[in-house]
Amino acid sequence: MIALDLPKWVIKAINKQRRGFLWKGQEKANGGLSIHNLEALGTALRIRWLWLQKTDASRPWTGLPTQVPNNAHALFNVAVGSIVGNGQNTKFWTDRWLQGKTIVELAPNLSQLIPKRALKQRTVAQALAGRRWVADIKGALTVQVLVEYLSIWDLVDNLVLQHDVPDQHRWRFSQSGTYTSKSAYELHFMGCTKFGPWKRVWKTWAPLRCKFFIWPAINNRCWTADRLANRGLQHPAACPLCDQAEENIQHLLVECVFARQVWLEILQRLHLETIAPRPSSNHFSKWWRQAMRSVAKEHRKGLNSLIILVTWEIWKHRNDCVFNSARPSVVAVLQMVANESALWCSAGAKHLHTLLLRSLTSTP
Structure with a gap:
């Protein structure tokens, strides 16, 4: 993927296979399961060639044209900022070196009069030598072009290059200022809606099956009566645990009087x-x-494990009532929570173990 663009049919075929064993989605912070988007991943890896070409002249291939798609070029231009030293490795028109922007952005009408070859290849050192950038302008000078021309003139006319200082290029989306494939991949999803509780779900100690339940529960994707009714499927007429209200996942976990009694007892x-x-x-x-x-900071991780555990046991008890005709029993749920919490602590849930021990004598 770093050397070639995967054809669309290959990506489609791979995604079809992946859907056979797991959902597709975005990063966990965006509400998904961190299953990579192959097209975005391929673009992120291809950007590496542009970064090395820009920052490592010792590579023998840096002077050769790179086969990189246009969207990779566009993302690279957005992500890289340049600090001019001698101006020999910074493109005058297209690099982001002047007030954090490119001259194409600062003077879009003026840039349209620059021949494509000069637009892509002219370095800052070449452009400032004898004001060569002025000679690059070809075509009729409209009022708007003249305004932009004078603006650029004011910005660059007094610029003094440091001939013994090389240009510096900084990747704007990593703390180190250096390209990483992770930051380049995440750049594709800037502006996506964030899944606020993702750390509470995925960073908490709990069995994976419980996390796979809590994730759709928060997103209202569990097959409770409301969702079944919307699809015309057979469903309970009321909440199987309290028989007082229509069932939905938010009601089931925190609004139901049965669930509230379980939470209070625990x-x-x-x-x-x-x-x-x-x-x-x-709202759960x-x-x-x-x-x-x-609660106190030292108890938060343990509390997160406990909350996942209790919601999981409430859900299992609900299913037992629906599918096995069991009778709702707070005592039964409390016993299941006690038994399961002991197993979790034995398996390594140390923060839950600490909470269960210390909270017997401490207050939140």
Whole structure:
């Protein structure tokens, strides 16, 4: 992928195979599962050639034309800023060296009068020598072109090059200022809607199957009665646990009186009853965020594990009631939570273990 553009049919065929065993999606921070977009990944890897060509003249191929797609060139031009020293490795018209912008951006009408060869190849050193950039202008000078011409003249006329200082190029989307394939890949998704609780979901100690439940639960993608009804499928007439309201995943986890009783019983034993869901709690993710902020910092990771555990057991008990005709039982859920928490602690959930031990005598 770093050497060649994958044909569209190859990407389509690979994605078809990937969908056979897992969903496709965006980065976890954007609400996906971090399954890479192959087209964006290929572009990010190809940008590396442009970066090395710009920053490492010792490479024997840097003087040769590179077969890089236009979208890679466009992203590279956005991502790289230049600090002019001797001006020999910075393009006058197209590099981002003047007030953090390119001259093409500062003077778009003027740039249209520059021949393509000069536009792409003229360096700052060449352009400033004898004001050669002025000679690059070909065509009729309209009022707007003259205004832009005078503006550029004012910006560059007094510029003094440092002949013993090489130009510097900085990758603007990494802290080190150096290209990384990760930052180039993430550049494709700037502006995407962020999935706020992604760290609470994916960085918390919990079995993966529980995380795979909590992720669609927060996104309202669980097959509760409301979603089944919207698709004309058979569904429970009311919440299987409380039989008082129509079922949806937000109701099931924090609004249902049965779920609230489970949360209160568990959190009371840990002296954390003040963070239990209240009748006004109607959004699981918001309640989770508020609860996490209400406890001491050293307990937050353990609390996150506990919340995932309890929601998982509530969901399993709901399914037992729906599919196995079990009777709703708070005692049964509490026992399942106790048994499962012991297994989690034995398997390495050290922050949950700390919470269960220390909260017996401490307050939030």
